[in-house]
Amino acid sequence: xxxxxxxxxxxxxxxxxxxxxxxxxxxxxxxxxxxxxxxxxxxxxxxxxxxxxxxxxxxxxxxxxxxxxxxxxxxxxxxxxxxxxxxxxxxxxxxxxxxxxxxxx
Amino acid sequence: xxxxxxxxxxxxxxxxxxxxxxxxxxxxxxxxxxxxxxxxxxxxxxxxxxxxxxxxxxxxxxxxxxxxxxxxxxxxxxxxxxxxxxxxxxxxxxxxxxxxxxxxxxxxxxxxxxxxxxxxxxxxxxxxxxxxxxxxxxxxxxxxxxxxxxxxxxxxxxxxxxxxxxxxxxxxxxxxxxxxxxx
Numbered sequence: 256x257x258x259x260x261x262x263x264x265x266x267x268x269x270x271x272x273x274x275x276x277x278x279x280x281x282x283x284x285x286x287x288x289x290x291x292x293x294x295x296x297x298x299x300x301x302x303x304x305x306x307x308x309x310x311x312x313x314x315x316x317x318x319x320x321x322x323x324x325x326x327x328x329x330x331x332x333x334x335x336x337x338x339x340x341x342x343x344x345x346x347x348x349x350x351x352x353x354x355x356x357x358x359x360x
Numbered sequence: 361x362x363x364x365x366x367x368x369x370x371x372x373x374x375x376x377x378x379x380x381x382x383x384x385x386x387x388x389x390x391x392x393x394x395x396x397x398x399x400x401x402x403x404x405x406x407x408x409x410x411x412x413x414x415x416x417x418x419x420x421x422x423x424x425x426x427x428x429x430x431x432x433x434x435x436x437x438x439x440x441x442x443x444x445x446x447x448x449x450x451x452x453x454x455x456x457x458x459x460x461x462x463x464x465x466x467x468x469x470x471x472x473x474x475x476x477x478x479x480x481x482x483x484x485x486x487x488x489x490x491x492x493x494x495x496x497x498x499x500x501x502x503x504x505x506x507x508x509x510x511x512x513x514x515x516x517x518x519x520x521x522x523x524x525x526x527x528x529x530x531x532x533x534x535x536x537x538x539x540x541x542x543x
Contacts, residue, residue: 330499
């Protein structure tokens, strides 16, 4: 769990996860192409950390290594601290946050 | 020795979602949790697995009242390392109109624990909205299996909500347009 929080504490790594949520199962090359502001070396390093935290599962398919967003650890954190009665309240809060952020744009 | 015949060509399927967890249990125990109905009923939304123990055998997931939820075949039976089954959803429109899904479980020793990787593969270009809908359920199943093996207690689920409306809408759209036929 420490690894998960450490991995999520970095904005670049959160962006990598966002890229995979939009389009799952990408190669290193595809991820680099989608993140022009990051060097290949940086993307590689961030991927390794995310994989170590089990937030990304990489599988080999032929010669390619494909990276997938693995939602299981995040689900386990949610299970630990968020009861089902809290969810609806949280949903309301995140809706409010989204509405406020939309106003900023 | 003839290779067992299966009905579908697994090579035409591409992995679309991957779920992975590390479990403090032996690979044999993890395997048992996947194929033994007395285990699956406790973490798989109450469904009991019925798996014919051979490649090419029959695979089903049944509701507590015996109705079929999922039917398919065993594409790869390699205990305790790999179980691959095909999935066809039954009696649940619009979901049951979707083409066959391939579900593969890979079980590998990882130091003192066991790594379980579930891969969901498809032979058509599944819209992301549909995959994200499925991502609601699978983590619950996978982490429920882990809890059951590690603590003896499965997690409890609130199943009253049902699938999200946008998930159902995305599946309905696919069922109407049948994009898998345009190959």
